[in-house]
Amino acid sequence: MLVTFVAVLSGISTYYLSNKSAQDCLAQAMPATAQQASQIVSKEINRLTDFAEGVASDSTICGAEATPEQITPYLAAKVKTYGLVGADYYTADGLSLADGKDYSSSEFFKSAIKGETYVSSPQTDAATNELAITVSAPVWKNGVKNATIIGVVSFLVQQ
DSSP: HHHHHHHHHHHHHHHHHHHHHHHHHHHHHHHHHHHHHHHHHHHHHHHHHHHHHHHHHHHHHHHHHHHOHHHHHHHHHHHHHOOOEEEEEEEETTTBBBOOOOOOTTTHHHHHHHTOEEEOOOOEEETTTTTEEEEEEEEEEEOOOTTOOEEEEEEEEOO
């Protein structure tokens, strides 16, 4: 009986110490892991905003001679090249070149038309049922920042 009691007590203490050790390791690793994840997310957001702003300042989109017939295939090529879910151009009034609908009340449009690059929170894309974010940027006339905004470019990026 004493041997059984000692064996059970030894098992309980071994379980407790192992569990405590695992919890301590996790508690020490979590802040570093969270910081690393935060840095990765920040870099990705910067990469996407730089991409959107770069596309928005390309003369194919922002030039005085830019036409829907040039803009649409240009954006389609970006979608294909970079593996994006989609891309669209919106007039300064919020009308989409792709479907003609008015997006002027959408957050991505309202932010970009004010001169801000916009990155949404991840949301489930209805078409793919995958998490995606929307990135939009203002299109400045002739690519000159803080000039007149002539439209908005947006990208749907799968996560």
